[in-house]
Amino acid sequence: MLTTTLHEDLRQGVRQLCDRYPVSYWRELDGREAYPEAFVEAMTKAGHLGALIPEEYGGGGLGVTEASIILEEVNRSGGNAGVCHAQMYIMGTILRHGSDAQKREYLPKIAIGELRLQSFGVTEPDAGSDTLSISTSAVRKGDKYVVNGQKIWNSRTQYSDLMLLLVRTTPLSEVKRRTEGLSVLLVDLRQAVGHGLTIQPIKTMMTHFTNHLFFDDMEVPVENLIGQEGMGFRYILDGMNAERILIAAESIGDGDWFVEKATNYAKERVVFGRPIGQNQGVQFPIARAHVNLRAADLMRFRAAEMFDAGQPCGAEANMAKLLGSEASWEAANACVQTFGGFGFAREFDVERKFRETRLYQVAPISTNLILAFVGQNVLGMPRSY
Numbered sequence: 001m002l003t004t005t006l007h008e009d010l011r012q013g014v015r016q017l018c019d020r021y022p023v024s025y026w027r028e029l030d031g032r033e034a035y036p037e038a039f040v041e042a043m044t045k046a047g048h049l050g051a052l053i054p055e056e057y058g059g060g061g062l063g064v065t066e067a068s069i070i071l072e073e074v075n076r077s078g079g080n081a082g083v084c085h086a087q088m089y090i091m092g093t094i095l096r097h098g099s100d101a102q103k104r105e106y107l108p109k110i111a112i113g114e115l116r117l118q119s120f121g122v123t124e125p126d127a128g129s130d131t132l133s134i135s136t137s138a139v140r141k142g143d144k145y146v147v148n149g150q151k152i153w154n155s156r157t158q159y160s161d162l163m164l165l166l167v168r169t170t171p172l173s174e175v176k177r178r179t180e181g182l183s184v185l186l187v188d189l190r191q192a193v194g195h196g197l198t199i200q201p202i203k204t205m206m207t208h209f210t211n212h213l214f215f216d217d218m219e220v221p222v223e224n225l226i227g228q229e230g231m232g233f234r235y236i237l238d239g240m241n242a243e244r245i246l247i248a249a250e251s252i253g254d255g256d257w258f259v260e261k262a263t264n265y266a267k268e269r270v271v272f273g274r275p276i277g278q279n280q281g282v283q284f285p286i287a288r289a290h291v292n293l294r295a296a297d298l299m300r301f302r303a304a305e306m307f308d309a310g311q312p313c314g315a316e317a318n319m320a321k322l323l324g325s326e327a328s329w330e331a332a333n334a335c336v337q338t339f340g341g342f343g344f345a346r347e348f349d350v351e352r353k354f355r356e357t358r359l360y361q362v363a364p365i366s367t368n369l370i371l372a373f374v375g376q377n378v379l380g381m382p383r384s385y
């Protein structure tokens with residue numbers, strides 16, 4: 001895809017904002033596992049997190065292509081868009097499947113950051129990657145759903161006002177197809193925490209604000225059901241394609257950061273009387289990572305273009321995410337190796353980004369599950385599950 005003036009202007013705008021939050025800002029927050037409130041606020045004010053919300057609801061009216069450029073630039077600057085990326089795309093389920101009243105109520109407030117919807121509850125401890133086996137139940141009682149169960153790896157919940165929650169409204173044993181009987185609820189966390197919802201933070205390798213959630217008779221008003229009861233799996237699927245394209249872009253931003261950092265260091269660091277980058281054993285891994293990043297980037301823009309044109313893009317979104325996350329990890333490894341001992345020193349930031357970018361081969365979907373999707377759904381080989 002050729003670069004447009006809009007995209008160049010957008011990149012410049014995001015770069016200027018990110019310049020105010022240099023690597024030292026992220027390093028300091030990472031050290032005390034603190035949320036980058038000032039950065040998220042600035043991204044919100046600049047309208048970046050409302051990019052995908054149509055203008056009629058006060059958003060930027062942009063596509064996934066542009067949204068992906070925004071997040072790519074954040075990671076390219078040395079930051080971590082994972083702290084706020086979900087505010088961009090979770091609302092897509094309301095936008096595409098919510099009622100007019102829900103759209104009018106929530107989207108304008110999400111667009112300006114008055115409401116944060118950046119918590120998405122899908123994964124459960126027992127179901128793992130097998131989403132259709134989730135068992136968190138919502139039973140209708142009058143004008144309320146009563147929710148019981150658990151979610152795990154629920155990120156940013158403590159920095160969110162709302163959460164999109166996938167629940168079973170019909171038990172698995174009572175549905176004809178496993179994709180049936182799932183529903184999507186919009187949970188108001190401000191009311192739910194302490195009233196049936198307990199949040200237990202999980203410490204992770206990188207700072208990610210992720211949690212184990214426990215639901216014990218948590219009540220959700222029936223009017224917070226998105227779309228039709230029982231159709232929830234279909235609703236979250238198209239949102240997942242957007243998520244995968246955006247994660248691919250973040251990975252590519254990370255990868256380019258590593259390549260630039262490694263390249264500069266390889267030119268400057270002199271050992272045995274010459275720059276280490278003069279040795280092809282140092283130069284080639286960096287060059288190869290760059291090659292693979294450019295290839296991943298093509299697939300990311302292809303997937304984004306198809307998503308924005310309303311075409312089915314499950315295969316492309318998954319492939320972009322796989323290629324992007326592997327290319328960024330390859331670049332991360334090359335960068336650590338190039339830095340030698342300093343690759344492990346906090347003050348050089350390589351180790352932080354290394355920890356952060358590793359996640360994307362596991363979440364939001366692991367590499368094996370993407371390969372299974374391609375093997376089974378694209379190539380038509382026998383299903384393994």
Ligand SMILES: Cc1cc2nc3c(=O)[nH]c(=O)nc-3n(C[C@H](O)[C@H](O)[C@H](O)COP(=O)(O)OP(=O)(O)OC[C@H]3O[C@@H](n4cnc5c(N)ncnc54)[C@H](O)[C@@H]3O)c2cc1C
Pocket residue numbers: 119120121122123127128129130152153154155156204208210359362363364365366367368369372384385
């Ligand atoms: C930091 C972090 C943040 C997250 N944030 C969120 C969030 O906000 N919301 C949310 O809902 N989830 C979130 N997740 C969950 C994430 O999507 C899952 O961790 C991921 O989908 C993998 O599921 P799992 O951890 O249960 O692994 P499992 O399903 O237990 O799989 C473990 C390993 O086995 C492999 N495997 C499993 N089945 C097969 C198979 N049939 N064939 C081949 N290989 C297989 C997998 O590829 C994986 O490598 C987050 C996870 C992390 C770590």
